[in-house]
Amino acid sequence: MVDRLFAGIWLLLTLGFAAMARTYEAQYSYEPIGPRAFPLLLAGISAVCALWLLLRPKRVAETLAPLPDGGPARAAALIGALFAYAFLFEFVGFPLATVLVTIAIGRLFGGGWRHVALAGVALGVVLFLLFDTTLDVTLPLGALWRT
Amino acid sequence: MDNLASLWHGFAVAATPINLLMALVGSFVGTVVGALPGLGPINGVAILLPIAFALKLPATSALILLAAVYLGCEYGGRISAILINIPGDAGALMTTLDGYPMAKRGEAGVALSISAWSSFVASVIGTTGMVLFAPALAHWALAFGPAEYFALMVFAIACLAGMVGDSPVKTLLACVIGLALATVGIDANSGVYRFTFGDVHLSDGIQFVVVVIGLFSVSEILLMLEQTHTGGQVLKASGRKWFNLQEAMYTWWGTIRSSVIGFVIGVLPGAGASIASAVTYMIEKNLTDTEGTFGKGDIRGVAAPEAANNSAANGAFIPMLTLGVPGSGTTAVMMGALTLYNITPGPMLFKEQPDLVWGLIASMFIGNVMLLVMNIPMVGLFARMLTVPNWFLVPAIAAISFVGVYAIHATTFDLVLMTGLGVFGYFLRKLDFPMAPLILGFVLGDMMEQNLRRALAISNGDVHILYGSGITIGLWIAAVVMLVVPLLLRWRRNNKLIPMP
Numbered sequence: 001m002v003d004r005l006f007a008g009i010w011l012l013l014t015l016g017f018a019a020m021a022r023t024y025e026a027q028y029s030y031e032p033i034g035p036r037a038f039p040l041l042l043a044g045i046s047a048v049c050a051l052w053l054l055l056r057p058k059r060v061a062e063t064l065a066p067l068p069d070g071g072p073a074r075a076a077a078l079i080g081a082l083f084a085y086a087f088l089f090e091f092v093g094f095p096l097a098t099v100l101v102t103i104a105i106g107r108l109f110g111g112g113w114r115h116v117a118l119a120g121v122a123l124g125v126v127l128f129l130l131f132d133t134t135l136d137v138t139l140p141l142g143a144l145w146r147t
Numbered sequence: 148m149d150n151l152a153s154l155w156h157g158f159a160v161a162a163t164p165i166n167l168l169m170a171l172v173g174s175f176v177g178t179v180v181g182a183l184p185g186l187g188p189i190n191g192v193a194i195l196l197p198i199a200f201a202l203k204l205p206a207t208s209a210l211i212l213l214a215a216v217y218l219g220c221e222y223g224g225r226i227s228a229i230l231i232n233i234p235g236d237a238g239a240l241m242t243t244l245d246g247y248p249m250a251k252r253g254e255a256g257v258a259l260s261i262s263a264w265s266s267f268v269a270s271v272i273g274t275t276g277m278v279l280f281a282p283a284l285a286h287w288a289l290a291f292g293p294a295e296y297f298a299l300m301v302f303a304i305a306c307l308a309g310m311v312g313d314s315p316v317k318t319l320l321a322c323v324i325g326l327a328l329a330t331v332g333i334d335a336n337s338g339v340y341r342f343t344f345g346d347v348h349l350s351d352g353i354q355f356v357v358v359v360i361g362l363f364s365v366s367e368i369l370l371m372l373e374q375t376h377t378g379g380q381v382l383k384a385s386g387r388k389w390f391n392l393q394e395a396m397y398t399w400w401g402t403i404r405s406s407v408i409g410f411v412i413g414v415l416p417g418a419g420a421s422i423a424s425a426v427t428y429m430i431e432k433n434l435t436d437t438e439g440t441f442g443k444g445d446i447r448g449v450a451a452p453e454a455a456n457n458s459a460a461n462g463a464f465i466p467m468l469t470l471g472v473p474g475s476g477t478t479a480v481m482m483g484a485l486t487l488y489n490i491t492p493g494p495m496l497f498k499e500q501p502d503l504v505w506g507l508i509a510s511m512f513i514g515n516v517m518l519l520v521m522n523i524p525m526v527g528l529f530a531r532m533l534t535v536p537n538w539f540l541v542p543a544i545a546a547i548s549f550v551g552v553y554a555i556h557a558t559t560f561d562l563v564l565m566t567g568l569g570v571f572g573y574f575l576r577k578l579d580f581p582m583a584p585l586i587l588g589f590v591l592g593d594m595m596e597q598n599l600r601r602a603l604a605i606s607n608g609d610v611h612i613l614y615g616s617g618i619t620i621g622l623w624i625a626a627v628v629m630l631v632v633p634l635l636l637r638w639r640r641n642n643k644l645i646p647m648p
């Protein structure tokens with residue numbers, strides 16, 4: 001069932017992709033196929049695959065493997081934490097963002113509060129010193145703190 | 148012997164202090180990553196690649212580092228397979244069958260040391276195979292034109308679709324998704340902006356590192372959330388630490404056989420370490436298991452698959468280095484690493500970058516000795532790493548991955564795009580889509596389109612050029628065979644399992 005739902009969504013995306021690709025045209029052309037042929041070829045294959053997944057008869061009942069307790073909620077929380085890390089990375093700086101994300105992820109993976117807080121500070125500081133100070137890979141200290 | 152002279156030169160490159168250090172660091176990190184369940188060579192190589200690039204390592208040193216990680220993973224996978232009955236990476240799955248029973252009998256030390264030894268023997272055979280066959284293949288491939296290249300890439304994709312994952316349609320679709328991601332950005336031939344949605348960050352296309360880290364670090368982290376075991380019960384590696392001469396003789400021919408078979412399977416695109424170890428385990432079982440001891444802690448059942456996965460990893464380098472067409476997910480990531488350095492792998496590589504190629508091959512010999520030394524006396528250290536809890540490990544992986552992506556362009560856009568791709572990859576994996584074809588498609592996308600367009604430009608739009616030479620016809624036939632034969636085998640097996648009423 002999930003497969004067919006995905007295939008349906010994918011078919012729509014493929015159509016959108018093909019519609020965009022159709023508009024690509026080279027102003028000057030000195031080759032027989034322009035910029036849109038390859039994407040259209042891909043869209044064709046993709047559509048056939050999606051139709052196959054959508055319509056083929058199922059021999060075996062296919063469902064997702066059951067998640068452990070509170071699986072979807074924990075996965076959603078982890079996705080949220082990772083996106084927050086991505087957005088905060090430059091804004092509050094690497095050390096603080098890393099402390100926060102370590103606490104959030106560490107809790108999701110069953111660490112105790114004190115453990116994950118210590119781990120967060122350790123990772124934030126040690127990795128910053130290692131990469132930024134020692135290895136010359138510049139990391140942000142945070143746009144927020146600059147006046 | 149030309150090759151020997153080149154190899155000698157390669158040793159001079161590999162023996163510089165920085166390259167020795169990279170081989171050492173890579174071997175160590177690789178063994179750790181391989182031992183940790185959930186993380187395999189592709190994750191290790193993906194996470195270290197942007198770091199190596201950010202440290203401004205020269206291309207040769209970066210490649211030596213990544214290759215050492217790859218080989219180290221094939222060693223490391225056996226540690227968790229033997230001590231906690233969970234394969235550390237996919238190639239070590241068969242090792243659990245006899246390795247864990249041996250460990251339960253109190254022979255963990257023997258299992259660990261004999262598997263390290265067979266890994267070593269296999270790697271030496273595999274790397275020697277590279278020295279013997281890679282230059283010849285590269286020489287032959289010099290005659291390839293765009294049409295041949297296009298057909299070769301189709302062949303590589305067909306191999307993957309036939310062999311990886313349970314559903315060829317899903318594998319093919321994963322590959323198409325990768326190819327489609329590669330079309331984002333300015334089209335090199337016409338200057339047309341494709342799929343950029345007017346965003347300047349996308350006009351250069353999607354960064355390779357962003358895709359790789361998204362798919363192999365972020366989505367891996369999400370999958371790790373579902374692992375039920377944490378820390379796990381690690382059996383003590385007590386008793387005899389070394390195998391004895393009798394055991395070495397007992398496993399010798401099985402190791403040699405498995406090394407050679409593993410190497411050949413590794414060279415084939417699509418089939419990697421996991422298929423190699425499964426095939427050789429079955430062969431050894433059929434050939435030598437007269438008393439039915441395989442699966443109950445037979446030492447030969449530990450040596451054979453460990454030999455095979457190492458020589459397969461060596462073999463997998465050959466198509467990547469000589470043809471510029473990687474045959475596995477991990478070598479696809481390495482090829483992407485080379486393109487970051489503006490080096491195009493392919494038949495010219497042996498002529499244009501002899502330092503890189505031969506330095507790499509020589510370093511694999513050196514790294515292998517380092518790995519053997521690390522993996523027998525120091526195995527206890529790696530075993531202890533298996534007890535590192537996930538609440539520390541996962542945030543550390545996340546932080547290092549983000550640093551790697553940020554180091555490339557220093558934009559929040561890349562970080563968000565990487566996270567988004569990781570979540571997308573996570574859902575695809577939940578739906579049983581394999582990731583290796585996706586990354587292969589992404590790496591090959593540009594080359595495939597360019598070769599197709601070049602071929603058709605030569606023929607002025609006539610598609611006959613795509614199957615106009617002996618080589619192209621052979622490749623097309625081989626592609627069809629690789630697609631159809633596994634399907635037929637699977638169909639026969641299914642019909643056997645579900646008897647018709």
